[in-house]
Amino acid sequence: MNLEDIAKLSGVSRSTVSRVINDDPNVRESTRQRVQDVISRMDFQPNLAARTLATGQAKVIGLVIPMGVSTMFTDPYFPMLIKGISAACNAQDYSVMLWLAEPEYERRTINQILHNGMIDGVVVASVLMDDPIVEALIHSNMPFVLIGRHPTNSQVNYVDVDNRTSSRQLVEHLINMGHRRIGTITGAQNMIAGSDRLLGYMDALTQGGIPLDLELIASGNFTEEGGYAAMKRILPHRPQAIFAASDTMALGALRALEEAGLRVPTDIALAGFDDMPFSAHLRSPLTTVRQPVLETGMRAAEALFDLLENPAQGPTHLLMPTELVVRESTPPQLQPTS
Amino acid sequence: MNLEDIAKLSGVSRSTVSRVINDDPNVRESTRQRVQDVISRMDFQPNLAARTLATGQAKVIGLVIPMGVSTMFTDPYFPMLIKGISAACNAQDYSVMLWLAEPEYERRTINQILHNGMIDGVVVASVLMDDPIVEALIHSNMPFVLIGRHPTNSQVNYVDVDNRTSSRQLVEHLINMGHRRIGTITGAQNMIAGSDRLLGYMDALTQGGIPLDLELIASGNFTEEGGYAAMKRILPHRPQAIFAASDTMALGALRALEEAGLRVPTDIALAGFDDMPFSAHLRSPLTTVRQPVLETGMRAAEALFDLLENPAQGPTHLLMPTELVVRESTPPQLQPTS
DNA sequence: TTCCCTTTTGGGAGCGCTCTCAAACCCCTG
DNA sequence: CAGGGGTTTGAGAGCGCTCCCAAAAGGGAA
Numbered sequence: 238m239n240l241e242d243i244a245k246l247s248g249v250s251r252s253t254v255s256r257v258i259n260d261d262p263n264v265r266e267s268t269r270q271r272v273q274d275v276i277s278r279m280d281f282q283p284n285l286a287a288r289t290l291a292t293g294q295a296k297v298i299g300l301v302i303p304m305g306v307s308t309m310f311t312d313p314y315f316p317m318l319i320k321g322i323s324a325a326c327n328a329q330d331y332s333v334m335l336w337l338a339e340p341e342y343e344r345r346t347i348n349q350i351l352h353n354g355m356i357d358g359v360v361v362a363s364v365l366m367d368d369p370i371v372e373a374l375i376h377s378n379m380p381f382v383l384i385g386r387h388p389t390n391s392q393v394n395y396v397d398v399d400n401r402t403s404s405r406q407l408v409e410h411l412i413n414m415g416h417r418r419i420g421t422i423t424g425a426q427n428m429i430a431g432s433d434r435l436l437g438y439m440d441a442l443t444q445g446g447i448p449l450d451l452e453l454i455a456s457g458n459f460t461e462e463g464g465y466a467a468m469k470r471i472l473p474h475r476p477q478a479i480f481a482a483s484d485t486m487a488l489g490a491l492r493a494l495e496e497a498g499l500r501v502p503t504d505i506a507l508a509g510f511d512d513m514p515f516s517a518h519l520r521s522p523l524t525t526v527r528q529p530v531l532e533t534g535m536r537a538a539e540a541l542f543d544l545l546e547n548p549a550q551g552p553t554h555l556l557m558p559t560e561l562v563v564r565e566s567t568p569p570q571l572q573p574t575s
Numbered sequence: 576m577n578l579e580d581i582a583k584l585s586g587v588s589r590s591t592v593s594r595v596i597n598d599d600p601n602v603r604e605s606t607r608q609r610v611q612d613v614i615s616r617m618d619f620q621p622n623l624a625a626r627t628l629a630t631g632q633a634k635v636i637g638l639v640i641p642m643g644v645s646t647m648f649t650d651p652y653f654p655m656l657i658k659g660i661s662a663a664c665n666a667q668d669y670s671v672m673l674w675l676a677e678p679e680y681e682r683r684t685i686n687q688i689l690h691n692g693m694i695d696g697v698v699v700a701s702v703l704m705d706d707p708i709v710e711a712l713i714h715s716n717m718p719f720v721l722i723g724r725h726p727t728n729s730q731v732n733y734v735d736v737d738n739r740t741s742s743r744q745l746v747e748h749l750i751n752m753g754h755r756r757i758g759t760i761t762g763a764q765n766m767i768a769g770s771d772r773l774l775g776y777m778d779a780l781t782q783g784g785i786p787l788d789l790e791l792i793a794s795g796n797f798t799e800e801g802g803y804a805a806m807k808r809i810l811p812h813r814p815q816a817i818f819a820a821s822d823t824m825a826l827g828a829l830r831a832l833e834e835a836g837l838r839v840p841t842d843i844a845l846a847g848f849d850d851m852p853f854s855a856h857l858r859s860p861l862t863t864v865r866q867p868v869l870e871t872g873m874r875a876a877e878a879l880f881d882l883l884e885n886p887a888q889g890p891t892h893l894l895m896p897t898e899l900v901v902r903e904s905t906p907p908q909l910q911p912t913s
Numbered sequence: 914t915t916c917c918c919t920t921t922t923g924g925g926a927g928c929g930c931t932c933t934c935a936a937a938c939c940c941c942t943g
Numbered sequence: 944c945a946g947g948g949g950t951t952t953g954a955g956a957g958c959g960c961t962c963c964c965a966a967a968a969g970g971g972a973a
Contacts (some may be wrong), residue, residue: 239929250953255931265951284692286633287929289624290958297693300673304658315654320642323675332693335638335673337661354622354959355635355670492856515853518830577959588923593961603921625959628928692929914973921968928960938951943944 238281247275258283289355296331298541299350299359301370303338312485312513314530318362318384321534329542331357338370347373358541360384365427380548382541384533385429386556394544394553396537398528400430403559404437404480405444407508407526410561411478412445415570416506420453420476422467422486431459434482434510450474457486464489472497477505478567484509484516484525491519506567522564533557576619585613596621627693634669636879637688637697639708641676650823650851652868656700656722659872667880669695676708685711696879698722703765718886720879722871723767724894732882732891734875736866738768741897742775742818743782745846745864748899749816750783753908754844758791758814760805760824769797772820772848788812795824802827810835815843816905822847822854822863829857844905860902871895 240251240258247254249272256264257272264272275281289295300322302315319333326333334356338347347370350356358380364371366388374381375390387393411419421438424431435454442449452474457463464486471479472493481487487509494501501507501521509516512527540553578596582589587610594602595610602610613619627633638660640653657671664671672694676685685708688694696718702709704726712719713728725731749757759776762769773792780787790812795801802824809817810831819825825847832839839845839859847854850865878891 240931241929251930252932252953253951256952259931263951268951280686280690282687282690282692284628284929286624286627286692287958288931290622290628290960291929291931293958295624297672319673320675323673327675327677332688333673334635335657335661335671337658337665339665348618349620350670352618352620354620354624578961579959589960590923590962591921594922597961601921606921622959625928626961628930629959629961631928916971916973918971919969921966923966924964926961926963930958931956933956934954936951936953939949941948942946 238279239284243272243275243279243281246279247272294545295355295357297334297356298326298331298538299334299336299356301336301338301359301361303362303364303368303370304340312511314511315362317530318534321531321536322360322538323534324531325535325538325542331538331542348377351377351379358382358545360537360541363428363430366429366432367427380541380544382537382544382553384537386433386554388429388432391554392552394540396533396540396553396555396557397429398533398559399556400433401437401440402556403526403528403561404434404482404510405440406437406561407510407524408438408441408480409445410524410563411480411506411508411567412441412447414478414506414567416478417447418450418453418475418477419447420455420471420474420479422455422457422464422471422479422481422490424457424459424482424486426456428459431482438480457481457483457489459483459486461485461489461492465493468493472499477570479505479507481507481509484511484513484523487523487525488515488519502566502568508567512562517564519566521566524564524567525562527560527562529557529559576617577622581610581613581617581619584617585610632695632883633693635672635694636664636669636876637672637674637694639674639676639697639699641699641702641706641708642678650849652849653700655868656872659869659874660698660876661872662869663873663876663880669876669880686715689715689717696720696883698875698879701766701768704767704770705765718879718882720875720882720891722875724771724892726767726770729892730890732878734871734878734891734893734895735767736871736897737894738771739775739778740894741864741866741899742772742820742848743778744775744899745848745862746776746779746818747783748862748901749818749844749846749905750779750785752816752844752905754816755785756788756791756813756815757785758793758809758812758817760793760795760802760809760817760819760828762795762797762820762824764794766797769820776818795819795821795827797821797824799823799827799830803831806831810837815908817843817845819845819847822849822851822861825861825863826853826857840904840906846905850900855902857904859904862902862905863900865898865900867895867897 240254243254244251254272257269323333360382362384383395386395386397423435426432453471453476455467455470457467464481468490479490481490487507499505509523509525512525516523516525536555578589578592581592592610595607661671698720700722721731721733724733724735761773764770791809791814793805793808795805802819806828817828819828825845837843847861847863850863854861854863874893
């Protein structure tokens with residue numbers, strides 16, 4: 238069943254059927270009606286491959302999720318992101334081609350996917366700072382939007398959460414609660430989120446007039462185990478509060494604290510980042526930063542659509558606002574009455 | 576850059592270039608070499624839309640994940656499944672088109688996606704028993720494989736975990752540990768996994784000569800909150816052990832038990848299903864059933880590829896084996912020495 | 914050297930759609 | 944009722960590939 242068949246059945250030409258399908262105004266109302274009837278009666282769908290070939294656009298975007306990011310499998314971040322992107326695509330009649338990029342993917346394979354003409358643009362989620370896929374994209378002429386800002390190239394379009402500001406605000410909150418010896422468990426520093434959250438921590442200390450103490454900083458690599466290990470390293474240096482750059486790491490930190498016989502928040506304050514589903518249900522509900530993951534995904538897709546419609550426009554740099562969620566894990570300290 | 580260009584550059588015809596690309600043996604070695612060189616030098620990729628149009632196959636499979644399944648966003652099941660499917664696809668040069676199906680999708684939209692010629696087949700993940708998408712697929716001629724067996728139509732291809740047997744074995748284990756008053760928190764009964772796990776529970780009781788007590792059965796709808804509520808309903812009827820049809824529900828049950836001042840496993844035994852990452856790290860590590868999610872995804876994709884190559888073959892019904900993981904939440908009961 | 918058979922190559926048609934251009938049609942005015 | 948404008952329709956080419964068939968090239972035997 239193709240245009241020609243529909244044309245025959247409704248007594249018009251292929252061109253007219255095409256016009257009806259594409260809502261061309263230059264069709265007499267009665268003709269449109271007649272053709273439309275046949276189309277619905279036959280349950281006809283135009284062939285997308287043919288259409289793609291003829292128009293040069295596929296109405297498909299690629300979603301690249303670099304694997305090896307183990308968090309993919311333990312938290313709802315990616316599913317949520319996917320849902321956001323997918324929702325935006327549905328709204329605009331785009332489809333999503335999913336590409337889980339294994340680390341060992343070579344340049345050739347990358348190009349293969351970029352240049353096969355089945356994809357109009359690409360959204361790349363959560364990349365390492367020096368991801369080869371991003372490099373390949375920069376040197377191609379495939380439109381793309383990053384989720385997570387690019388550290389160096391300001392021409393690159395991105396949608397990101399404002400990690401630096403949010404972290405600063407969170408640590409400011411800790412300072413306001415009366416802490417000065419504030420440690421941080423950082424995320425992987427080759428990921429932009431890890432790096433930005435550390436910068437936010439430093440911003441807050443600087444602004445609060447608190448000198449940086451490197452012994453209070455340890456990397457937790459965004460994993461539970463990493464958080465546990467990092468906490469153990471920081472603990473001997475007697476922190477009053479800990480900012481873990483992810484709730485998952487905070488969970489690990491909590492385990493280390495419990496093993497050391499310390500209680501949150503009586504003995505030590507603890508804050509995280511992400512507002513995972515479990516974070517509100519810990520024994521001491523976790524102060525954290527909630528990020529709009531779904532919206533981030535939607536915005537990224539929408540930014541890409543914009544780009545596809547208007548390739549000449551300047552780079553999109555969108556920082557999504559976050560929400561500081563204060564819970565019981567970071568109560569005010571009792572101050573000595575002065 | 577297209578076949579014709581490559582042909583010109585290497586001094587052969589379009590047809591010969593096509594042969595080289597498709598590994599046709601009828602090409603002189605020297606010619607192949609020459610063409611191959613030009614292809615790599617130009618970084619040429621054949622246009623997939625054109626190829627799809629010409630051959631009638633897209634080398635793309637659709638992955639349909641019906642939304643509204645809220646578990647999508649709290650556990651690693653779908654990400655893992657996606658990874659498995661994606662891995663199988665990569666291995667066979669297929670791509671994955673992702674389609675998150677909103678519940679309100681109408682038949683028209685379904686058809687639209689099924690008949691647009693960009694997809695060779697479909698994998699449908701975790702469906703409700705009477706999912707309209709499945710109905711639509713059955714009545715279309717689009718090859719498809721379900722993840723999760725179809726309750727009534729034996730012609731439908733599926734790959735599933737052996738929920739019924741695994742549940743039976745788990746409950747048998749509870750019986751072996753010395754329990755007789757064994758309750759169950761069931762999953763949603765309009766999902767095949769929920770239904771099968773309940774059947775397994777009943778199988779074990781029957782086989783163990785334990786009469787069914789409806790007061791010990793409550794639905795938890797596969798959510799934490801549901802598990803909590805169900806546990807509260809069962810608790811007054813003094814169960815010795817609980818089989819929750821998912822670890823997530825077990826978590827809710829645990830919360831209810833703690834609120835009631837009961838401890839696992841001293842006061843009551845608790846078992847789950849799924850072996851979530853958190854399950855091993857609870858205060859009383861959870862006895863549960865581990866299912867091979869990644870492999871399930873891979874097998875489903877592979878089953879679909881088989882089907883695409885050999886459409887005439889009989890229906891594929893594959894049940895993946897599971898592993899009973901016994902942990903501290905279900906210790907043997909102290910028996911009165913007889 | 915010629916002939917025949919096999920191997921290798923080239924050309925054309927066609928996949929189903931869009932898009933441009935020209936032809937046909939319609940309606941109104943003078 | 945002819946002419947002129949706008950509106951509506953149809954035909955053809957082309958998107959980049961595959962696949963079939965025929966032509967050319969090569970190689971060995973007579």
